Amino acid sequence: MEKTQIGLYLCRCHGEIGQTIDLDRLAKAMGNKKGVSVCRIHPAWCSEAGLAVLREDVEEGRVNRVVLAACSPREKEIIFRQAAESAGLNPCLIERCNLREQCAWPHREEPEAAYRKAVNLINMSLARARQAEPLDPLVFPARKAVLVVGAGIAGLSAALDLAAAGVEVTVVEKEAFAGGKVARFYRYFPRFCPPGCGLEYLMAEIRKNPRITIYTLTEVVGLDGGPGNFQVMLRQRPRFVRTEACTACGKCAEVCPAERPQAGPLPVTKKAIYIPEGFAYPLAYALDKEVCRGENCGLCAEACPAHAIDLKAKEREFSLEAGAILWCTGWQPYDAGRLELFGYGRYANVITSLEFEHLALQCGSASGRLLRPADGSPVRRIAFIQCAGSRDVNHLPYCSQVCCTVTLKQVQYVRKLAPEAESYVFYMDLRSTGEYEEMYRRVQEEGMAIFIRGNPAAVEEDPASGCLTILAEDTLAGEPVRLENIDLVVLAIGMRPEPGPESFIENLATWEFPSGHVQCFPFETQRRGLYVAGCAQGPMDVAGTVRSAAGAAMKAMSVISGNFTLPPAVPVVDKNKCDKCKRCMEECPFGAWSWDETQYPAPDLRKCRQCGICEGGCPLGVISLRNFTIKQLTGMIEALDMEFLGRGEPTVVAFLCINDAYPAADLAGRQGLSFPPNILTIPVPCAGAVNMSVVVEALTAGADGVLVGGCPSDQCHYRKGSDLAETRLNNVRETLERMLVEPERVRLVRLQADDRHLFVMEAKRFVAALRALGPSPLKP
Amino acid sequence: MPPKVNLEKCDGCKAEQEPLCEQICPGDLMTLNPETKKAYCRSLRDCWDCMSCVKSCPQGAIETRLPYQIGYYQAKLIPLMGTNRITWTCIDLNGKVERFSFKTRND
Numbered sequence: 050m051e052k053t054q055i056g057l058y059l060c061r062c063h064g065e066i067g068q069t070i071d072l073d074r075l076a077k078a079m080g081n082k083k084g085v086s087v088c089r090i091h092p093a094w095c096s097e098a099g100l101a102v103l104r105e106d107v108e109e110g111r112v113n114r115v116v117l118a119a120c121s122p123r124e125k126e127i128i129f130r131q132a133a134e135s136a137g138l139n140p141c142l143i144e145r146c147n148l149r150e151q152c153a154w155p156h157r158e159e160p161e162a163a164y165r166k167a168v169n170l171i172n173m174s175l176a177r178a179r180q181a182e183p184l185d186p187l188v189f190p191a192r193k194a195v196l197v198v199g200a201g202i203a204g205l206s207a208a209l210d211l212a213a214a215g216v217e218v219t220v221v222e223k224e225a226f227a228g229g230k231v232a233r234f235y236r237y238f239p240r241f242c243p244p245g246c247g248l249e250y251l252m253a254e255i256r257k258n259p260r261i262t263i264y265t266l267t268e269v270v271g272l273d274g275g276p277g278n279f280q281v282m283l284r285q286r287p288r289f290v291r292t293e294a295c296t297a298c299g300k301c302a303e304v305c306p307a308e309r310p311q312a313g314p315l316p317v318t319k320k321a322i323y324i325p326e327g328f329a330y331p332l333a334y335a336l337d338k339e340v341c342r343g344e345n346c347g348l349c350a351e352a353c354p355a356h357a358i359d360l361k362a363k364e365r366e367f368s369l370e371a372g373a374i375l376w377c378t379g380w381q382p383y384d385a386g387r388l389e390l391f392g393y394g395r396y397a398n399v400i401t402s403l404e405f406e407h408l409a410l411q412c413g414s415a416s417g418r419l420l421r422p423a424d425g426s427p428v429r430r431i432a433f434i435q436c437a438g439s440r441d442v443n444h445l446p447y448c449s450q451v452c453c454t455v456t457l458k459q460v461q462y463v464r465k466l467a468p469e470a471e472s473y474v475f476y477m478d479l480r481s482t483g484e485y486e487e488m489y490r491r492v493q494e495e496g497m498a499i500f501i502r503g504n505p506a507a508v509e510e511d512p513a514s515g516c517l518t519i520l521a522e523d524t525l526a527g528e529p530v531r532l533e534n535i536d537l538v539v540l541a542i543g544m545r546p547e548p549g550p551e552s553f554i555e556n557l558a559t560w561e562f563p564s565g566h567v568q569c570f571p572f573e574t575q576r577r578g579l580y581v582a583g584c585a586q587g588p589m590d591v592a593g594t595v596r597s598a599a600g601a602a603m604k605a606m607s608v609i610s611g612n613f614t615l616p617p618a619v620p621v622v623d624k625n626k627c628d629k630c631k632r633c634m635e636e637c638p639f640g641a642w643s644w645d646e647t648q649y650p651a652p653d654l655r656k657c658r659q660c661g662i663c664e665g666g667c668p669l670g671v672i673s674l675r676n677f678t679i680k681q682l683t684g685m686i687e688a689l690d691m692e693f694l695g696r697g698e699p700t701v702v703a704f705l706c707i708n709d710a711y712p713a714a715d716l717a718g719r720q721g722l723s724f725p726p727n728i729l730t731i732p733v734p735c736a737g738a739v740n741m742s743v744v745v746e747a748l749t750a751g752a753d754g755v756l757v758g759g760c761p762s763d764q765c766h767y768r769k770g771s772d773l774a775e776t777r778l779n780n781v782r783e784t785l786e787r788m789l790v791e792p793e794r795v796r797l798v799r800l801q802a803d804d805r806h807l808f809v810m811e812a813k814r815f816v817a818a819l820r821a822l823g824p825s826p827l828k829p
Numbered sequence: 830m831p832p833k834v835n836l837e838k839c840d841g842c843k844a845e846q847e848p849l850c851e852q853i854c855p856g857d858l859m860t861l862n863p864e865t866k867k868a869y870c871r872s873l874r875d876c877w878d879c880m881s882c883v884k885s886c887p888q889g890a891i892e893t894r895l896p897y898q899i900g901y902y903q904a905k906l907i908p909l910m911g912t913n914r915i916t917w918t919c920i921d922l923n924g925k926v927e928r929f930s931f932k933t934r935n936d
Binding site: 670682 | 887910926928
């Protein structure tokens, strides 16, 4: 290995640093440190002139590592990276030392303290730079192909977007026909167009596009690999009808003797061999094996003029490779059978809002009149019950966002299909968001429904007439309401995710829908390269679903367009010391760890988000992110002068999360807020990346206190990093207490990126507390 | 005196087959209680007080009591492991505290 030659570059930053810190004195003191070959001062290293000097030093071979004592590592990274690369230096060998935001700016009033702190900060950076390795980004070849799971409106529109971008798209659909729930709607809001129209348009485009393949009756049964090249195992159930031969003439259904039993309150007249009445893709019959009488019957096969029916067809399994996966499995209605007080399942005229869609579709296309499901008599009085099983801790605790607008839409169906009928809407709060407020106004202005604020207590049926009575309290009028002779009750039920993804994606979210960090990574799941879209992500309307699909398609593009590249800071295990305790596997929030062929834990680099929670959790400290190693951290701590502000002044080592706490400290400096110079910060990828042996090392090396800065519990980008840090720190505190060392010397603060005042307050309070406690008993 | 496991802090190394204390114990005395999934010392009188388990426990859940010849139960000897350093805190039965710090690794 070549000799370490560190170039130490001190930046005046046009006086921003130079006015506070005496850089000439600093250069004299630091210039002859071990390994430093060049020490220069410049008014601004980021300027053309500065970069030229820097490049020349590298090119002439005077310098093979760079320590830039200048602004925060969060600033101007690209400029220095490009300069280094153009001179032939690996960008990982640039070490940034934050002299501006966290030294010169906050300590303007105390130049001597700022100077001493600068010495310590540079010592830390030099220690880190001595052990820095040149690293290159990890590149994985990516297949320009995407698997879309679910051929509902989300899956189909994402497929079309992706194919337009030149991607090979495979769509798999569990059901026999594409279109999902939307295909069975009567109309969708706000324009009241028939969903068939939107789907037909999508399908027409998809049929034309040779890049899209759709498999129906197909489910994902296995998933392996990672972003760039997933291997997906698929299982296709037989349709028993060859789609390419079937002409959808319907002769098979005419002779089919097997009828489907009635499942819900709505009559079904479907035979075992069937095709949807409206939108149907593929335009070919499908045979339901559950209902079919089997091969012995065979009437349909005889009747088929195209010989398209093959009753011996078998299930088949096949696999394919995809660069990314979109999970568009959609939603399920909440089980209305659990809403006993509304009589669903007991009374034939109580139906869900989804069933009302089917009813309206049937009635709308057949007679044009709204008829009761029980006896086919015309509907004269209809009641809608909002939030049926929603916003209720015993059922769905959340609001499904669309049910109110759905009811406003369905009230208009009633006006269209049964103009004489009266509609009543029982609601808790009517939530017609955005432009849907217009629908609410229209329904009110045209008197399409009477709104009663109150959640009904019971629905009762008169067995003779099948009419229903609703008991409720009108909470606006403050009086009980008894509504009799209701022909139809529609329960506006909420949305739940379609079950299934649990086996492939562990839910990252705080509710049942598997979405990632709700603002930062809404499409992401625990598996990198697998994105959720549409109602699989959360309840949303059709417009939202199409938007979500476009967003998720873009996410997929980011993985598969070109090679999939990751930063090089991946975890490495020292196998000589690892004793296979599996804690890394347990604690990794992304399930990246598994056994390698030598039976040692190894991370799947494509799943790994490089948060370092494994490094923080390893009891033996044998896992390290590259260029953020425990050895480097130890070296940085050992390089510190723990009494740099004089006897009696505490020294604090602060590990700050680069996502939130470190920017908060930077912001404090930028805004000229002053905090005690006692605090020496080390940026870490996540609070969870701080190994407790490093914390102990800092304490036993003479630090008076250790501060760990993480995010608020539910805001951690890595799910649980700051919570893990808290648990681990509490264990250390407890041990310290037994050792008669004040546990307050170790502290976790939870900061958001703009909490500069909180940071300053916490820093002041911590330093004051340490001052009161006196020097640490663990000081050597 | 043998190790005592703080059952609230011990997480059985996540119910692994061999928790760290079991791996490290030279007398093979530490093991998991199959029911509670917490560690315990299965033969108290065979323990040599080497304190390897105390040092290895990632949760800081194990404590050893000193033999009565050295100190009664108020007395304590507690190790604290850094990356390159171990610090021992010795508290005698009068509450007198002494600390010793050693470098453990020179790489």
